[in-house]
Amino acid sequence: MDSQQFHRISKALADPRRYEILSRIAKCRELACSDVRGEIPITAATLSHHIKELVNAGLVEMRREGQFAHMRLRRKVWREYLSQLGKL
Amino acid sequence: MDSQQFHRISKALADPRRYEILSRIAKCRELACSDVRGEIPITAATLSHHIKELVNAGLVEMRREGQFAHMRLRRKVWREYLSQLGKL
DNA sequence: AGTCTAGTTAGATGATTATCGAATTATCGA
DNA sequence: TCGATAATTCGATAATCATCTAACTAGACT
Structure with missing residues (x-):
């Protein structure tokens, strides 16, 4: 995970509603x-x-089906983020 | 860790310089x-x-000695934060 | 006392961003 | 085709926040 994505994720998490x-x-x-x-x-x-920010950070992916947009957490990215944080 | 502190920490991490x-x-x-x-x-x-934000979030503690302010990471809080994130 | 260094506080500014209403696109069902 | 639902985009507004300068407090040393 490069530092740009790392910071994007950190920002994405910073808003309580998001x-x-x-x-x-x-x-x-x-x-x-x-x-x-x-x-x-x-x-x-x-x-x-907010969804756009999450997708932009690489944390979430979307699948479109008809009128609906289904969202999924990208667990691999999430694990990488946690692992990066763990190095602090 | 209560949710207020959790969000304070998330915000504290969101600024790259901080x-x-x-x-x-x-x-x-x-x-x-x-x-x-x-x-x-x-x-x-x-x-x-920035230091004030970190202290406010409970991530850092300060020890004053003469003219100097020495800062330390509060590892217990950090671990709690990581553990909270891990529950996502 | 006077000076230097460490750090804080106050106030201002500029940038970012969360939020909403309104308009728009696209899909589904009747 | 018409209306309803799902989601996006645009433009505006208000709030938040990072940053700076300047003024300040306090300790250390001469």
């Missing part, structure tokens, strides 16, 4: 945006923004 | 502010600000 979203994604094998909106109060626009 | 400072503190048993300033280009005010 962390909450990530946390919900992590709990399922897959989760759709609409599911998230059913669980926490957030506008579609804001959610879309 | 992470760099933390990283240098972690590498030594103790480090003074002036040492940091000798290693990276940063004004005293900015450094003081």
Whole structure:
């Protein structure tokens, strides 16, 4: 993991709401945006923004199926991030 | 570790420069502010600000000795943070 | 006392960013 | 085709935050 990605992930985790979203994604094998909106109060626009940050950081990948966007945690990246942090 | 501290730590790690400072503190048993300033280009005010965030997050503790402020990583807190992240 | 060094605080500025409403695209069902 | 649902994009706003300069406190040394 290069330092750019490392810092992107750190920033992505820094917002409590975004962390909450990530946390919900992590709990399922897959989760759709609409599911998230059913669980926490957030506008579609804001959610879309946060998802973009998570995808950008490489933490989350998306699979499109019809109207739905299914999100998944990239566990390998997550493990790499934790391992990097562990070196501190 | 309560969620407030958890989020404070996440935010503290989100700034690359602050992470760099933390990283240098972690590498030594103790480090003074002036040492940091000798290693990276940063004004005293900015450094003081970052240190305050790290202390506030509970990641770093300070020991004052004469003119010097010696900083130490609180490894127990760090471990707790990693453990919390690991639950994701 | 006077000076130097270490660090803090206050206030300002500029950049980043979280958030929302509105408009838009795309897909599904009737 | 029409309406409903899912998600994205755009533009604006407000809040947060990193950074600096300048002024300050306090300790060490002469």
